[in-house]
Amino acid sequence: MVDFPSKSPHGLWREAVKIRQEWLEHGLSTQPADRRTTEHCLTAIYARMSRPRPRFAWVDSPEQAISLAGGLPTLDQLYAWTRDPRPRGTPPLASDLAMVSSQLRGALSAGVAHLDPELSPARKGKHNESWPQLPPLKAFEAGVPVGVVLHQGIRTALHRSLAHGFRVPVRSTLAGSGPVPACWYGQQDAAWVAYYDALHRLGLAHYGPDELDHLGHWAALARSCGWWWPGEDVCVVVERPEMVHTEPVPGTWHEEVRLQRGGVRYRDGWHPLMA
Incomplete structure (x- = not known):
């Protein structure tokens, strides 16, 4: 554990x-994917599951990926x-990947200087009620701990x-023709990555060399590619979108955004939110 830095909460x-x-911009980036970095990081993550380097199949949209991801497990199956x-038999690779990711988050949480709201919901008072969600400056005035404000303002805000x-509206469109195999979201996985990265950069967490290396691979993926479907032999990876237009979410104070109607187009012309 580390001590809180001398800087004020403000x-x-x-x-x-x-x-x-910085991380929101990565999450909404329309730059072409960094394929070399993506493949290097995915190979390293596969190695953590004792799997060899897969063959990488790059596609221009999640819609294109579905035909290549057939046979991979859905979330319900995981x-x-x-x-x-x-179930009988050997767990699918996606199940092992979910476990590896969860173990990383647990290890990162253990390095946080305060009780991490990510894994232990923050409570107050004798009635153990949740801390209120307030604009940051009002939250500090109300005595909300800095760790809670940072979790609300980074992790929760970026997730929203x-x-x-x-990704929820885009995936819902994709699921119109049937269940979608479980995938990871590359740049739109930035919420939890940004949270632990921020705590480390702010001096509120200390991670060991292995945790830093592992977090670095997930961070590089969030800066480098779109969605990806991991299979035993083939990993299907989607290019980042060609166009993204967002609008502010009314009534929020953490600069939260959402896609405009028709606000995303992929490089093959797939335009999932036109309706």
Whole structure:
């Protein structure tokens, strides 16, 4: 564990806003994918699961990926491996990947100087109620701990922008023709990556060399590519979109955004939110 730095909560928050904006820009980037970095990082993540380097199949949109990802497990099928009785046979690679990712987050949380709201919901008072969600300056005035404000203002805010505001509506369109195999979201996985990166850069967390290396691979993916479907032999990876237009989410104070109607177009012309 590390001590809190000498900077005031307001000073920490000002730096945190800059880091959040940096990661939001990665999450919404329309630059061509960095294929070399993506393949290097995915190969390293496969190696953590004792898997060899896969063959990489690059496509221009999630719609194109579906035909190549056939046979990969859906989320419901993955959840079956967390319940008893478990399915027979060997767990799919995606199940191992989910476990590896979860273990990383647990290890990163253990390096946070304060009780990490990511894994332990922050509570207050004798009635153990949740801390209120307030604009940052009002939150500090109300005595909300800096760690809670940072979690709300980085992790939760980016998740709302990149998950609820982007990947959920796009995935819902994709699922119109049937269940979508489980995938990871590359640049739109930036919320949790940004949170742990920010805590480290702000001096509120200390991670070991292995955790830093592993986090670095996920961070590089969030800066380098779109969605990806991991299979045993083939990993299907999507280029970043060609066009992204967002709008502010009304009533929020963490600069949260969402896709405009028709606000995303992929490099093959797929325009999922036109309706």
